[in-house]
Amino acid sequence: MDMPKPDDSVLGRKVRIVRRLQAALGDKGVIHDPVELRVYECDALTAYKCPPLCAVLPRSTEEVAAVMTVCFEESVPVVPRGAGTSLAGGSLPTADSVVLGVARMNEVLETDYDNRFIRVQAGRTNLSVTAAVEEHGFFYAPDPSSQLACAISGNIAMNSGGAHCLKYGVTTNNLMGVKMVMANGEVVEIGGAHLDAGGLDLLGLICGSEGQLGIVTEATLRILASPEGAWPVLIGFDSNEVAGACVSDIIKSGILPVAIEFMDRPCIRATEAFAGAGYPDCEALLIIEVEGSEGEINDQLSRIIQIARRHDPVEIRESGSSEESARIWLGRKSAFGAMGQINDYMCLDGTIPVSALPYVLKRIGEMSTQYGLGVGNVFHAGDGNMHPLILFDANKPGDLEKCEAFGADILRLCVEVGGCLTGEHGVGVEKRDLMEVQYSASDLEAQMSVKDVFDPGWILNPAKVFPLALTASRRAEGGLE
Amino acid sequence: MDMPKPDDSVLGRKVRIVRRLQAALGDKGVIHDPVELRVYECDALTAYKCPPLCAVLPRSTEEVAAVMTVCFEESVPVVPRGAGTSLAGGSLPTADSVVLGVARMNEVLETDYDNRFIRVQAGRTNLSVTAAVEEHGFFYAPDPSSQLACAISGNIAMNSGGAHCLKYGVTTNNLMGVKMVMANGEVVEIGGAHLDAGGLDLLGLICGSEGQLGIVTEATLRILASPEGAWPVLIGFDSNEVAGACVSDIIKSGILPVAIEFMDRPCIRATEAFAGAGYPDCEALLIIEVEGSEGEINDQLSRIIQIARRHDPVEIRESGSSEESARIWLGRKSAFGAMGQINDYMCLDGTIPVSALPYVLKRIGEMSTQYGLGVGNVFHAGDGNMHPLILFDANKPGDLEKCEAFGADILRLCVEVGGCLTGEHGVGVEKRDLMEVQYSASDLEAQMSVKDVFDPGWILNPAKVFPLALTASRRAEGGLE
Numbered sequence: 001m002d003m004p005k006p007d008d009s010v011l012g013r014k015v016r017i018v019r020r021l022q023a024a025l026g027d028k029g030v031i032h033d034p035v036e037l038r039v040y041e042c043d044a045l046t047a048y049k050c051p052p053l054c055a056v057l058p059r060s061t062e063e064v065a066a067v068m069t070v071c072f073e074e075s076v077p078v079v080p081r082g083a084g085t086s087l088a089g090g091s092l093p094t095a096d097s098v099v100l101g102v103a104r105m106n107e108v109l110e111t112d113y114d115n116r117f118i119r120v121q122a123g124r125t126n127l128s129v130t131a132a133v134e135e136h137g138f139f140y141a142p143d144p145s146s147q148l149a150c151a152i153s154g155n156i157a158m159n160s161g162g163a164h165c166l167k168y169g170v171t172t173n174n175l176m177g178v179k180m181v182m183a184n185g186e187v188v189e190i191g192g193a194h195l196d197a198g199g200l201d202l203l204g205l206i207c208g209s210e211g212q213l214g215i216v217t218e219a220t221l222r223i224l225a226s227p228e229g230a231w232p233v234l235i236g237f238d239s240n241e242v243a244g245a246c247v248s249d250i251i252k253s254g255i256l257p258v259a260i261e262f263m264d265r266p267c268i269r270a271t272e273a274f275a276g277a278g279y280p281d282c283e284a285l286l287i288i289e290v291e292g293s294e295g296e297i298n299d300q301l302s303r304i305i306q307i308a309r310r311h312d313p314v315e316i317r318e319s320g321s322s323e324e325s326a327r328i329w330l331g332r333k334s335a336f337g338a339m340g341q342i343n344d345y346m347c348l349d350g351t352i353p354v355s356a357l358p359y360v361l362k363r364i365g366e367m368s369t370q371y372g373l374g375v376g377n378v379f380h381a382g383d384g385n386m387h388p389l390i391l392f393d394a395n396k397p398g399d400l401e402k403c404e405a406f407g408a409d410i411l412r413l414c415v416e417v418g419g420c421l422t423g424e425h426g427v428g429v430e431k432r433d434l435m436e437v438q439y440s441a442s443d444l445e446a447q448m449s450v451k452d453v454f455d456p457g458w459i460l461n462p463a464k465v466f467p468l469a470l471t472a473s474r475r476a477e478g479g480l481e
Numbered sequence: 482m483d484m485p486k487p488d489d490s491v492l493g494r495k496v497r498i499v500r501r502l503q504a505a506l507g508d509k510g511v512i513h514d515p516v517e518l519r520v521y522e523c524d525a526l527t528a529y530k531c532p533p534l535c536a537v538l539p540r541s542t543e544e545v546a547a548v549m550t551v552c553f554e555e556s557v558p559v560v561p562r563g564a565g566t567s568l569a570g571g572s573l574p575t576a577d578s579v580v581l582g583v584a585r586m587n588e589v590l591e592t593d594y595d596n597r598f599i600r601v602q603a604g605r606t607n608l609s610v611t612a613a614v615e616e617h618g619f620f621y622a623p624d625p626s627s628q629l630a631c632a633i634s635g636n637i638a639m640n641s642g643g644a645h646c647l648k649y650g651v652t653t654n655n656l657m658g659v660k661m662v663m664a665n666g667e668v669v670e671i672g673g674a675h676l677d678a679g680g681l682d683l684l685g686l687i688c689g690s691e692g693q694l695g696i697v698t699e700a701t702l703r704i705l706a707s708p709e710g711a712w713p714v715l716i717g718f719d720s721n722e723v724a725g726a727c728v729s730d731i732i733k734s735g736i737l738p739v740a741i742e743f744m745d746r747p748c749i750r751a752t753e754a755f756a757g758a759g760y761p762d763c764e765a766l767l768i769i770e771v772e773g774s775e776g777e778i779n780d781q782l783s784r785i786i787q788i789a790r791r792h793d794p795v796e797i798r799e800s801g802s803s804e805e806s807a808r809i810w811l812g813r814k815s816a817f818g819a820m821g822q823i824n825d826y827m828c829l830d831g832t833i834p835v836s837a838l839p840y841v842l843k844r845i846g847e848m849s850t851q852y853g854l855g856v857g858n859v860f861h862a863g864d865g866n867m868h869p870l871i872l873f874d875a876n877k878p879g880d881l882e883k884c885e886a887f888g889a890d891i892l893r894l895c896v897e898v899g900g901c902l903t904g905e906h907g908v909g910v911e912k913r914d915l916m917e918v919q920y921s922a923s924d925l926e927a928q929m930s931v932k933d934v935f936d937p938g939w940i941l942n943p944a945k946v947f948p949l950a951l952t953a954s955r956r957a958e959g960g961l962e
Contacts, residue, residue: 114729114836137733159677170677172685173654188924194900195832195864196640196651198908198919199946200693200928204653204685212681225735248595252618254706292777293784299776351676355595383676419675427679438679443669447681449934453927465680 017074018054021098024066031055040081040099044146045089047346047400048429052079052093059104061179061187061217068215069185071098077462080211082154083125085146087347088428090158090210094462100215102153108132109218117176117193119220122153126160129221138223141168144424145336152219158426159208163259166382167291168224170424172207179218180206183455193220205450210426211461213454227291230258232328233301236282236314240264240377243284244357246311247381250288251354253307255300261287261332262381264361266374267339267389268331274338277331280315286381287332335378336389343374343391346403350411352419354384363413364388371406373399385423386414412437427465435467448474498555499535502579505547512536521562521580525627526570528827528881529910533560533574540585542660542668542698549696550666552579558943561692563635564606566627568828569909571638571691575943581696583634589613590699598657598674600701603634607641610702619704622649625905626817633700639907640689644740647863648772649705651905653688660699661687664936674701686931691907692942694935708772711739713809714782717763717795721745721858724765725838727792728862731769732835734788736781742768742813743862745842747855748820748870749812755819758812761796767862768813816859817870824855824872827884831892833900835865844894845869852887854880866904867895893918908946916948929955 021030031037032054042049053076058064071078081091081101093099102123110119113136120129126147129140143162144150154160156178161170168174177191191203206213237243247260263271265283272279279285290300305316319325331338339345352360361377368375374391388410392403411421411431415438421431435444448466451458458475466474502511512518513535523530534557539545552559562572562582574580583604591600594617601610607628610621624643625631635641637659642651649655658672672684687694718724728741744752746764753760760766771781786797800806812819820826833841842858849856855872869891873884892902892912896919902912916925929947932939939956947955 112834112836113733115834116732137735159682169650169654172682173650186923188921188927190924192899192901193834194895195866196689196901196904198902198912198916199925200931201640201653201685201689202927202931204682204688205931207685208677208682225733227735251597252594252706254618254708293780295780296773296777299774299780303774353593353596353598353674355593385676414675418673420673420677421679423677431679435679440669442667443671444680446669446683446934450681450683450686450931453930453934 013074014053017070017076017098020070020074021054021056021067024070025056025058025063029057029059029063031057040093040101043081043084043086043089043091045087045092045428045430048089048092050093050095052095052097052099055099055101057101057104061181064100064181064215064217065185065187067098067100068181068183071459072184072457075457075459077459078215079461080153080157080215082123082151082157083149085150086154086158086426086428087349088425088430090154090426090428090464092429097462102151102217105217112193113138115193116223117220118223119218120152122156122216122219123151126150126152126155133223134226137226139226140221140223141165141174142171152221153216156207156216156219157209157211158424161380161385161424163261163380166260166380167256167258172204174222175203175207175219176222177203177220178206178216180214180216182214183457183460191220208426210428210465212451212465213460228293229297230289230291231297231301232287232289232319232325233304234279234285234287234317234328235308236280236285237311238283238314240284240361241358242311243286244361244381246286246308247357248354249307249310250304251382253303255303257288257300257304257382258291259287259289260380260382262377262379263332263335264377267335267376267378270338270342270376271331271335274341275331275334277327277334279331280317282314287328332378339376339389339391344394345389345391346407348386348388348390348407348410349423349425350386350414350419350421351423352384352386352414352417354381356417356419357381357384360386360413360417364410367406367409371402373403373406384419408434429464432465433467435465444470494555495534498551498557498579501551501555502535502537502548505551506537506539506544510538510540510544512538521574521582524562524565524567524570524572526568526573526909526911529570529573531574531576533578533580534576536580536582538582538585542662545581545662545696545698546666546668548579548581549662549664552940553665553938556938556940558940559696560942561634561638561696563604563632563638564630566631566635567639567907567909568830569906569911571635571907571909571945573910578943583632583698586698593674594619596674597704598701599704600699601633603637603697603700604632607631607633607636614704615707618707620707621702621704622646622655623652633702634697637688637697637700638690638692639905642861642866642905644742644861647741647861648737648739653685655703656684656688656700657703658684658701659687659697661695661697663695664938664941672701689907691909691946693932693946694941709774710778711770711772712778712782713768713770713800713806714785715760715766715768715798715809716789717761717766718792719764719795721765721842722839723792724767725842725862727767727789728838729835730788730791731785732863734784736784738769738781738785738863739772740768740770741861741863743858743860744813744816745858748816748857748859751819751823751857752812752816755822756812756815758808758815760812761798763795768809813859820857820870820872825875826870826872827888829867829869829871829888829891830904830906831867831895831900831902832904833865833867833895833898835862837898837900838862838865841867841894841898845891848887848890852883854884854887865900889915910945913946914948916946925951
């Protein structure tokens, strides 16, 4: 019997793939109109854009499995997308890929206050996880700045942190289990409502793997009892070095504030012009927040202030009311917006040992002069996670390239002082070619061999994380292109 | 040219391997005398014994690499051994294996108080890590009961916890980096003195991998500022259920004690007879310890006592002095010794969602009657990590087998209520054939495929973790036996 011959022209293949996906999800689940597709051509790293072959919006694990089965059979690359808030290009498509968006997967599946967990579909936004449990007196701790918009699936992919992670840890410390669709469409469950796991820690491996190993469709998350109260104090200093030394002394004393945020003069200036929070005119300021019962809060604040006094602060601003507390946070929370008002900027994300802070800030200042581009520093100081904002003019030819070179130099500096290329944004497209600064060829080979196990066809989130040349040769070896 | 023919008889091979290892380590680094080898024929799971081919005691990463190079070339299985305190047979040899002991690798390599880490050789004992930093006001948090003897390398292999892990997390939460020798003798470094990592979380994968992926020779560990003080309270209850409910309410309230230890009546009785700590005569008791400044301690204790009062306690025993505090802990710390005085026992290790405690304790009691073997329960209640002690008579034929069957039933129960086969002891030999209770064939295949990447010849810590039949077929596929 004669089988109809498959149409293997590029267009024929594209039409076939879209038809198969429509058969799996219905017409409304597949977006292939070029105008509608523009939403999916980039994420928050808007400097890079590429429209995909099509985008799909499944509603359940079963539908994700149906999509993966089609893509696996057709060897189509799949780009998983949470809310598209990645600053590292984590969900940037390639032209031959299907973007798999989880925006319609946002249900709460189970809440269990006795065992302190919530199970959600992975497309649910970070803040709405807390919203689902807060009237019972609970919250979900990791709180990236984008928490209003970003999805739990993206938090898991990038192992996201946030201001509160000094005390509560990052996503990997608050994730108990996942349901995941493998590259071939098979559905697996990893971890659950219990501590630890027998055998290899595959849950830890999945968290932070940037969509390279599978598509997470459901997550079991640890929820915590909301503290009785929280109270900030703002402390201004004459120099970055002294502010850094104060951070180090607070941590050494055994106090664990819930947040220690650091802003330098360029950031303070921009923020004041924009939000008028009334910050002191100084070189560096810390916003330190503590949590607990009234007794605990008073005890911790008084010890922090005592330590700060030893560092000759320009100003110690205690809060007397919740209005004053909100005012202390106002400038910090507007910092990124304020910098965006006065300039285009690129937000970096590197991690360093806390004691290297003064040296790294000094070197960034020197490089800023050398490149002729301004930098503002605003970051989570307690855990050494830096976010330098490099200012540039997108309309000035050559400025973006200079900015990229400057950014790469800062990240090389982070590795040089014993730190790491990334803290919470991931590698994505942005830092893939810097991975060789941190890792040897055999380190990268080990990481890529682990990906081979989960995704032998290298169809999951292509051209990310690993240096482009290595990914290309991996795909070529497998006869993939 | 004629090469001398290798002697491939079993004995000839053994002699050649020992000679090559002696050439690498010197005579004193290799133990092959049958009498001296008896030390290495088992670990703390003494029910299983097997003398190895030989044992080696390298002193440095370079010497470990030299050993692995020989073993890789000769395809000899290698059994890594910390201090031999594994309760799951994690360092039980096979007859054809080389035991690689790290007992001579116990140096402190670096301490850095500003960045709060210590770098040690992996054979250093857990408690001596704290000893190295305590006069500077720091400590290393994970504290397994065997902390006087057990090695950091074993803590990493099993992802060990301890009484303090409720507040400070387990080994994986306090491990920043490792130096590791791969199966082929190559040396790699993973992680370091910084938060997070680019690419896949290989450090998380190594932690808890039970020596299946490589030999950890150095570890960078997070150290924490010692609390100003710590204070316990002992609370007795009329039933296990009510004690369990009290634990749940304390955690729900947002208080995070540093330890919540649980003992049931059989344990209380045995402990009283042995140590005479003066514990109340009741069904269940909790020992709850809080840490911090005096203000924080008082605040937390008064809230805990307020919650406990709602559960109609038999007794609330507050401590008025450090002597009284020591007395409160005395019974708990002697519990295992006390149980050992009155009986042979097998110590299990499973994890359950905290709310399942009352049900699981009730079922264990019913099974105890059914099997005709006593059980004592003493465990870290705050995080659901149970350690039932099954009592048996080693001299009574059939009792050990009954005890093993009972233990397997308890672990199946843990999985059934949404928990896990292990908490902090690992799978080892003890639970390898129970892995199929928790994991599907494809789950296990994924884990074994990851091992393939690191140890293609399956020479690292043979016949552990994975069901024996699966390991055998893996080695057969590779033409390994």
